[in-house]
Amino acid sequence: METTNTNLPPSLEARVQRAVDNFMQGYGCCQSVVAAFADLYGLDDNLAKRIGAGFGGGVGRMRMMCGAVSGIVTLVGLDCGQTEGSDREGKSACYKVVQELLAKSKEQNGSLICAEILGLKGHDKAQSSYVASARTAEYYKKRPCAAKVESAARIFAEYLKNKQ
Template sequence: MDKNFDNRVERAVELFRQGYGCCQSVVAAFADLYGFTEEQAARIGAGFGGGVGRMRMMCGAVSGLVVLAGMKEGQTEGSDRAGKAECYKTVQELVSRFGDANGSIICAELLGLKGPIPKGNYVPDARNADYYAKRPCAAKVESAARIFADYLAGEPDAGE
């Protein structure tokens, strides 16, 4: 793989360890390829953290894959059904790769949580050594970033 893509995978994990959410970290590591700054990417991905607003639904790293697929493949005309289909195909492929590699795409399942998520539980956990030791999130961010990097590496114009 192009070393530049390896650096992007490392950057995604670094951003997560700086306190950014899973989606923010994955999107920001590739944002410049689509004309966005890391700050803009952080804003785009902010609400997807904690499995969408800390509701433990779809993993934020997976949401990052979806955002990146849209940036790369998304149609810009509402009537472009073929473009929409191509984007959806890419999303399904990338999300499937993540699910196959990680056993789920659902935040709660990846965290081993059981039962319903309490409503109003929107305050994120403190990022400290205990948090990083217990959570698989950095590995999920790395997995999603690697999946997108591998996807880009398979493109004829990758790295240009």
């Protein structure tokens, strides 16, 4: 999947493409997004992928919050999360960034919920199991996930660009 240029510096555009490439190599949506930026926060690729592993399939394949969106939340925490429990101001500042970026994601993708993004309804949603789907050509053709990974990575990259 080709990424679309939105005036990002080449270094950030490369991170967006890395997120998509990660997904196309079989990593989950959250893993793909987090790993593309993890080195900025002192995390190696393996640790980043382990941190994001449980968020796949809408959190443990329960089709709740989209894994790509969970990747944004994880990265915002790494970027500006507070480290003192009593730091309400820092907590609030982090929540503000999360809400702003997730509002962009919802605007671009119609939902933050995996089941809704995949178009799953009642019975289909209830049929979800913990067994990961095989990554076949058919899987990639019928799933919008690569585009959602790109969207999430681009939203975070734009946040980093605008923060400078």
